[in-house]
Structures are given as structure tokens and as C-alpha cells.
Amino acid sequence: MSTSRREVLMLALAGGAALPAMARQAGAGIEGQRTPDLGNGDYLNPVLAGDHPDPSVLKDGDDYWMTHSSFDASPGLLIWHSRDLVNWTPVGPALRRPLGTVFAVDLVKHDGRYFIYIPFMKAAWSAPLASFANIFVIHAPSMHGPWSDPIDLKIGDLIDPGHAVGTDGQRYLFLSGVNRVRLAPDGLSTVGAVEKVYDGWHYPDDWVTEAYALEGPKLFRRGDWHYLVSAVGGTGGPPTGHMVIAARARTLNGPWENCPHNPIVRTWSEAERWWSRGHATCVEGPDGRWFLIYHGYENGYRSLGRQTLLEPIAWSADGWFHATGGDLSNPLPRPRGVAGPHGLAGSDDFSKPAFGTRWSFYGAGPDEVGRARVDRGTLTLAGKGTGPNDCSPLTQVVGDHAYEVIVDCEIEGTAQGGLLLFYNDRLFLGMGIDGTRMTSYRGGKSSYWQEPAPAVRRLHLRIVNERQIVTFYYSRDGKSWTRHGVRSEVSGYNANTMDDLAQLRPALFAAGGGSAHFRDFRYRALD
Template identity: 65%
Template sequence: MAARVCDAAPGPASARGIEGQRKADLGDGRYLNPIMAGAYSDPTILKDGPNYYMTFSSFEADPGLLIWHSQDLVNWRPLHSALPSPLGSVFAVDLVKHDGRYFLYIPFVPTGWSTELKQGNSIYVIHSDRMDGGWSKPIDLGIHGYIDPGHAVGEDGERYLFLSGGHRVRLSRDGLSTAGQVEKVYDGWKYPDDWITEAYALEGPKITRRGDYFYMVSAVGGTGGPPTGHMVIVARSHSINGPWENCPRNPIVRTTDVRQAWWSRGHATFVEGPGGDWWMVYHGYENGFRTLGRQTLLEPIRWSADGWPVAMGGDLSRPLAKPRGGRPGPHGIARSDDFAKAAFGTRWAFHAPKAGEASRVSVGGGALTMRGSGAGPEDSAPLTTIAGDRSYSVEVDVELVDDAMGGVLLFLSNRLFLGVGINGERLITYAGGRLHYWREPLPPTRRVRLKIENRENIITFYYSLDGTTWTRHGLRMEASGYNANTLMPGEGESLRPALFATGKGSVRFRNFRYRGL
């Protein structure tokens, strides 16, 4: 197995990359967090020679588990989706390589649309002999009631999965089944009772072997809730079987003040950089922009004389020196789409899909045609794309075919979204996950160009009949409350642009444009 390796207000925006999207690389040997802007939570990272691969919780997205590649830990490009048909909501996974084969250990959590998870939270595995595709179908490991698997190989060569709550189970040598019972192996580190957290929630164990020790990096304090809750703790042992000694300086990462640039920081993995230095990859909420979801942060660490990791990032609102020795490459993905070819799993993903959802959509000739489903956005499985900018706009041509309704949204979950559409008779407005009373003086039309502008959580709608002259919608909205803290855990991760189609006909979309402002 390859080794896997702040007291300030929010700082300046990062550099601009594709279509003006935020990117981390400042082009002068420094970077500015986040390295992945937008909803990229629970990062799992694998060092494989000079290459790094990373993926994230994809929750109710279909396809899921988009894998990204880098050679410098700062610039990342998407490769492909490893999970075309999720069995449920995909929580924090672990991406590893062992004996020349790649594995993804996946916790599926039941949802309203999942049909196979009869025993609740269940951990599966998929595998491939190459990173660019060929992943197997999910294999049930028979592990129920746990999340956040973390793969490890012991000093005896045996394979293990560490699980939430300080549990562990031994795996077969091929990693495709269990070879024992789940057992409790670690009690965690207890923070003071007067700390303001969401819950204790011992989660996200990731194991790194360095020198004479196995290091277990975990999260406690809850992933959401108060900004000071989530944190990174470390324990170590000479043996994979323990006993586990807690770091005397725990937690090594924690938001301690709501004025800091990044909140709820946790779910870390250690990784060795291309130049032999060491780093932590983890997630956090950007102060004032929880609507963007938990974003991926990169922080340098050093090893103390007594063999413990020390976080060295300091004020993460300021630039840091990039990892040494890496080869920078392209970063990000073009969010705009001319619909010349399908981009499912990279640019677009269905939210809360039913079986056969992809059959509703065809792409070609400069259009994406989506057959209507459901009565409104809440049950239509909209197509979503991730936004990573504090301010951005999206616009698209919308044309109704037969008896349909459709448009563009900013979508958090089936219960919380806002946006605009047309039904052939008038402009339809949504707010708070419901139809809004506001009516615009738009004449009956079956074709219109719609635009949503999000300027630091202030939302403005526009419409145009000729694609050139825009009319501002008379209603503006403030959307900072459209974030995961208002929902059940795992129900929605970030507010993201989306296309929807409902009714008995179809909706044809053309010229989708995303622009960072």
C-alpha cells in the first residue's frame, strides 16, 4: 500500500482559472486555500508514485465518486466517475492501492430512493486494475451500521478497515470480504466539556505508517453545527493492534474563533508531498459561505522531535508555499457546456435519482434534452453542477417541448432550492423549496434565456426573450441559509446550479454558461 500520506477574517479570493473559477495556484510558487473550491468534502487521497489521486463524498449524486489527478497537490484535473450507479447516499470513502490493484471502500447510507440497503448503513468495495476506469460493481462486505472506512495494512501483512466510533474489522487478503468480526479498538481523545461542538462523533479514521509508528488520524466534534466543532486528532501505535497513544497536543487542527477564515475543519489524511515534505488534506466551511459546502484544504505539517505531527498552516486566509518538487498541471473543469457531448459524472450529476434516470436525457446537436419527471423540482431529479466561487452567474436557453415545464435552479436538496422556469404561460419562481407567489410580466412563451446571479449569497434572477436584452426579476433573495446546517445530515451538501424538467413533455437546454464574478 502506498503511504498516504488561524485568527483572521476571510482573505482575498484565489487566482482565477477556467472561466474565471477560483483556483488555488497563485502562479508565484504559492497557493491559497481551498485547493478544491466548492463541495468537495471528506477528501481521500492516494499517493501512487509521482501521481496523486483524490475523490470525495458524492452523497446523492449519480454518477458518483469523480476521481481527480494531480502531481503537485495543488492543481487537480478530473478523470472519470468510478461509481455510475450508487446504491444510496455515498458518505466518506477510502481510496487505496494494494498489490497493484486500486480499491474504493464505500459506505452507502439509505435514502428515499435506495432499494438495496435493507440493513441500514452498509460498506461496500469496488476495485480496478487501473485508475482510468474499469471499476467493478459494488461488493457488499457485510459491514452494517458504520461509516467512514479507513484501509490499513498491518506489520503482519494483514489488511484491515478502521471504522467510525473507533472500530475495526480484518479483511481477507484480496480485500473483497471480511475475515473476522467488527471490534472496538480505540476510544478516541476527549476534548473539554465546555468546548462548543455539534457532537462527539468519532469518525473518519485514516491510517498512515511512518517510521516505527502507525498514525491514526480521526475527526471528532461533528462535521457541521457550530463553527468550532469539527477538529483533527491523532493517535499512534507501534502495532496495528494497538495500544493507541493520543497525541499530547490534540487537537492538531481546530477552528477556535468564528472570525477565522475556515470553520469546522476536520476529516484529515496525511500525505507525503512530491519533495518528501508532509501535508494534511481535509475539509472546512468558508467563513460566510456555507452555501458552497465543505471545501478541500491543504496544510503543511512537520514532525516534531518526539515523532508527532504539527500543523504549520497558521492563518489559512493567507498564501502558503506550494509543495516542493511537484509538476503543476491544468486545474478544474469547464462548468459551461455547449452540449456537444455528454458530460455526466464530470460536469453534471443527477440528484436523488430513480432507476434509469439517465434514459431521460439525450445530448447532441448543441442541446441537452431532458424528459420531464415529477411535479416540480423537488421530485424531478435535477441535473446539478458544483459551484466554487463566492460570486458567479449561470445562464441557459430553455425551450419547452410539448406539455413540460423547466428552468434553472440553485439547488441544495429536494426540500430547499430556489430558481426560475417557464411553463408556456408565465415565468415560474421558486423560493424556500416551494412555488413563490411573485409574478413577472413575461408574455406567454415556450422559449427564453434565463440567468441566475449569485453575488456573495444575494440572488438575482434575469430573463431575456432575445438572448441579448435582459430584464431583471423584481424579486431578490438572500441565500446564506441554504446550507447543510438547515437539513438532516447528508441530505444536501451545497447550493449548486441545476437544470430541471417536469411534466409530460421535454425541455431542451442550450448554451449553458457558468461565469465566476
């Protein structure tokens, strides 16, 4: 199946509806950030707030491991650990050498070894690939690594790998389409040609979706059946598009029988709290109950990207499963597992590097981390490019409706440095200083507004995002703040606007000659 770039990176949501009245706030965790565990035996979605799309989850004894599409972030593929599917602790990045845009991976264990099957979209600087996207694999003896360099499986123009093992021990990758290819016993090469194996379940033609887009196959075995869970409807576009469907077969060779009550999950109305729900992995919880883990957009907060959601399912006597979480706007019983720490602090005193966990470079080249140095409370970032659009800024994922970020920025040489809210290289806003003036950015370009900030080489910068109303501040001493003359409304900073699956996130940048020095980065969730 040949797929265009637009079909691969499906549009997400447009517009800006108000948060429904039934939506409730989760508990406050690190730095006041949203945490799903309510502390009373219940949890409230999302289980990972902010842009954590295309979750792939592995149950490994009492442990659960999860990673997500990291797209243009480098280091990428941050791995998370949990014992209860609700509270998640970051472990570290599995992918340190970027090959391009990374999305919709599959995290698996086979014969005591761990594998991540990864679709890469070509980067401008990467070695030539046979097609616009190729599937690679990395492997490791432990989820803590060390992870191998990526190995090209030479599967072109297909995405969304899903690993499966037949009753005869034969390994396969199922792919968008749904297609399938055999793997060698070590899982590091393919055997034979790609073949079409499943046509999907087709919804009524009058349903409002983005595109049919059969993708995201994830497989598991329960009893005598192999189950194939996949997505249709497009990952964005109209809020009623994306959905979860299921099929089953006695063997991986089929024939595949569609679930009689498809779709398993769908957003039926734009009044619901969670939109475009799909791309699910099915997993048994620590207490024997089963769950779907998938992503969705939060109504009114599509600028936060696709967030990770957890929904219980129930098995019926005929061997099919039903989703039981409703529209996920209300608390649900937490799986009875060990509740560990949850989340990741955004603040950074730059006492040690945090690349691949707290920070990642956007659109990075293979040696990008070499531009950054952390030493005794200072992050020094060498300049690159001409501005935020081409300098590969350092970004971090956030998941709160309201927050502030503050940093002490000092520039050296002919560099410009500053603080941004960054969506992609075409859409961002923030402030940059170069020693002679402040440059204000809005809408992905320098603004006409000439802010009368002092012409200094060191300035404290502050950005407040109050439910998508963004205000800039600056200060000489970090105590007495001047409010920037212009505010911005940023609900339109989302994937339907930009045709790029991402989120609006805090970023530090250094462009031009010289370097920028950053100290005491602080993140704080508001209310």
C-alpha cells in the same frame, strides 16, 4: 456502534458572518473561477473550491488521486488527479450505478489494484439492506477504470472506512467508532466480527462542539509507527466543533497512544476564515514535505459547502507531527511538484455528454442517465415528477463567491423546464417555464410572486449570485434582459438550516410530461 442518520450526516453551519479582513482572493482560472495556485510559488486555500467534502487522497508514485463524498449525486465519486497536491484535474466518475447516498469513502491501492470502500445510505428505491447504511467496495485495475459494480461487505450501521495493512500483510477496515474488521486477502469480503479498538481523544467538556462523533479514521505508516488520524466534534454545528486528532501504535493491534498536543487542527474562533476543519488524510508531498488534506466551511460562505483544504505539517524528534498552516487565511509555499491544469469548466455547449464530471443527477434512480440525451448542441432532458422537488435535476458544483449562469431553455409537450440554484429537494430557488407562464421558486416551493414573463415555450434564463444576493433575469433573444421583480438572499441555504450536507449549486430541471431542451449553458465567475 449504532449511529443515527442525524449523527451520520452531521449538521453544518448556520448564520452568516462577514468574510474576515485577512482573507485574500486566490488567482482566476477557467472562466474566472478561483484557483489555488498563485503563480509565484505559493498557493491559497481552498485547493478545491465548492462542496468537495471528506477528501480521500492516495499517493501512487508521482501521482496523487483524490475523491470526495458525492452524497446524492449520480454518476458519483468524481476522481481527481494531481502531481503537486494543489492543481487538480478531473478524471471521471468511479461510481456509475447509484445505491443511495454516498459519503466518506477511502481510496486505496493494494497489490497493484485500486479499491474504493464506500458507505451507502439506503435509497428509497434500492434493494433492502440490513441496516440504514452498509459499506461496499468497488475495484479497478487503473484509476481510469473500469470500476466494478459495488460489492456489499455486509458491514452495517458503521461508516467512514479507513483501509490499513499490518506488518504481517493482514488487511483491515477501520470504521467510525473507532471499530475494526479484518478483510480477506482480496479485500472484497470480511473475516470475523467487528471489534472496538480505540476510544479516541476526549476534549474538555466545556469546548463548544456539535457532538463528540469519533469518525473518519485514516491510517498510514511512517518509520516504526502506525498513525491513526481521525475526527471528533461533529462535522458542522458550531464553527469551533470539528477537529483533527492523532494517535499512534507500534502495530495495528495497539495499544493506541494519543498525541500529546491534540487536537492537531481546530477552528478556535468564529473570527477565523475556515470553520469546522476536519476529516483529514495525511500524505507525503512530492518534495518530501508532509501535508494534511481535509475539509472546512468558509466563513460567510457556508452555502458553498465543505471545501477541500491543504495544510503543511512538520515532524518533531519525538515522532509526532504538528500542523503549521495557521488558520489558512494566508498563502503558503506550494509543494515542489509538477503543476498541471486545475479545475473544470462550468460552461457546456452540449457537444458531448459530461455526466459525472460537469453534471450529476440529484437523488437519481439507477437508470436516470437514460432521461438525458446530448446531441449537436442540445441537452434534452425528459420530464420527471411534478417540479424541482421530485424531478432529479442536473446539478453542478461551483466554488466562487459571485457568478452568473445562463441557459437557453425550450420546453416540449406538457413539461416544465428551467434554471435553479438547488440545495436539495426541500430548498431551492429559480425559474421554470411551461409555455403558459413563468413559475418562480423560492425557499423550496413555488412563490406567490407572479412574474409577468411572456407566455412562450422558449426563453433565455439567467441567474446571478453576487455574494449570496441572487437576482433572476429572462430574455426572448439572449441579448435584451428583463430583471425579475424579486431578489433573494441565500446565506441561509446551508446544512444547519436543512440538516443535510450539501451546497447551493446551479441546476437544470425538467418536470411533468414531455421534455426540456437546453442549449448554450454558460458559467462565469464575477470579480
